[in-house]
Amino acid sequence: MTEFWDSITSAQPDPSLRLVIGTGVVALVLIGFRPLWRMTRHVVTIAHEGAHGLIAALVGRKLSGIRLHSDTSGVTVSRGHPTGPGMIAVLLAGYPGPALFGLAAAFVLSRGYAVAMLWGLLVALLILLLQIRNLYGLWSVVVFGALVFGISWWGSPSVQSAFAYLLTWFLLLAAPRAVLELQHSRRYGQGRSSDADQLRRLTGVPALMWVGVFGLVTLGCLALGVVWSGVLPG
Template structure:
């Protein structure tokens, strides 16, 4: 445990530019290749619903539970005033959530704390697990957490760093695609209960503008993540 703590509190050397580029390429393939995306998108859903839950708590709402479904959709239920700033903030958090988590991870990686990032992620997943209210959601979080734990506990420093970069790239690159999928589903007549449409009903601002806000935030996080993670200097 002393060795683990030392690895968490000690900055690791920056990986080579080859590792950075390779992890970015792998993350892109996991997103762009549809057979892989059907499974890896669940990570985005975990981050999406986790963001809803986090903001619900910060806004003073009572978090009633989170459900993750096999079609990569999810539902976060919180109790409180159904209108007002708190509810708007909760709905706003979902689609930008994965990108903002990715940006935060990029900042941590830029400081060299890849191992601390992985263990911090494990703590976050453990807290999230306490709020899961269905079996598939339980399995999803446990499966993802197990992968992160195996790398964190048994992986070499090089493997841990590469995996941390892979996760960061994945969140930053996957968030814009999720927004594109949101608008595609809306254009096809589905998604009328989406975050954007619920925001329209609460604010009278067109849902398409909210989708645009989601897209701009995720793209801005991607651009900042590239800079803040130290990728350009690797």
């Protein structure tokens, strides 16, 4: 247990630039190749709905449960006032959520704590698991958590570092694509119950403006994450 705790609290050696860039390229493949994206997008949904749930709890709403579906959609249900700043904050959290989680991971990695980042993710997944209310969502979180646990427990330091960077790049790069998909679905008459459209009904601000906010936040997180990764000088 002492060795285990030391592995979490001790900084690991800085990874090579080749590893950092290589994991970013792999993340791009996972996002850009459509057959892979259909599977890996579930990770984005987990982060998206997790962000809704986290903010709902922080603003004092009662979280009723989270559902994750096989088509990579999801829904987070919370009880409280249907309008007002709290509800707006919950709706705002979803699309920027994966990028903000990725940025937080990039910050932790920039300090050398790859193992701590993975175990922190495991704790977050365990908390999320308690709120899942359907079988497919349960299966999705358990499978993803098992993967993270396996690498955290049995992986070598180099494997742990590579996986942590891969996951970080994936969240940072996938978040802008999810925003593009949102606008694409809206353009063709779908997604009218999306976060952006619900924000329009609550605030009167056009949904396209909210999509733009989502896009700016996710791209800003990506830019800062690139700097923190050491690929570009900060």
